[in-house]
Amino acid sequence: MEEEVTNPPGSTSEQxxxxxxxxxGPRTYLSTACETALxxxxxxxxxxxxxxxxxVRDRMHARCRLNHKFTxxxxxxxxxxxAD
Known part of the structure; x- marks a missing residue:
């Protein structure tokens, strides 16, 4: 069963x-999913x-929300x- 995503990757609704x-100030962001994958x-x-x-590693990378939820x-x- 596919899980429902209330705030999908790339969403800006809570920024x-x-x-x-x-x-x-500027910060480098590494999502928890990608950190776990690494x-x-x-x-x-x-x-x-x-x-x-x-x-499991590949699934974690796929779950990355791509951008920080708040910033x-x-x-x-x-x-x-x-992106170049």
Whole structure:
């Protein structure tokens, strides 16, 4: 069964106003999903016998919300194509 997403990846519905964002300063954002996927990549190297880990890692990357829920900063994970 497909799970319902109330705030889909890329959604800007909960971002803070620009005036407040300006006070926060620039930050690099790595989503929790992509951070976990990068940790799973290390676990794959340490556990080559675990055939299930690559699939879990790929699902985590796919779950990335792409931008920070409140600031709108784009996820800096190398799995995402970088816009030029």
């Amino acid at each position: 803070l106003p620009d005036g407040i964002l300006a006070l926060l 940790l799973l990549t290390k676990a794959i190297a340490r556990n080559p016998d675990r055939d299930d880990l690559p699939g 709108g900063a784009l996820c800096s994970c190398p799995c995402h194509p970088q």
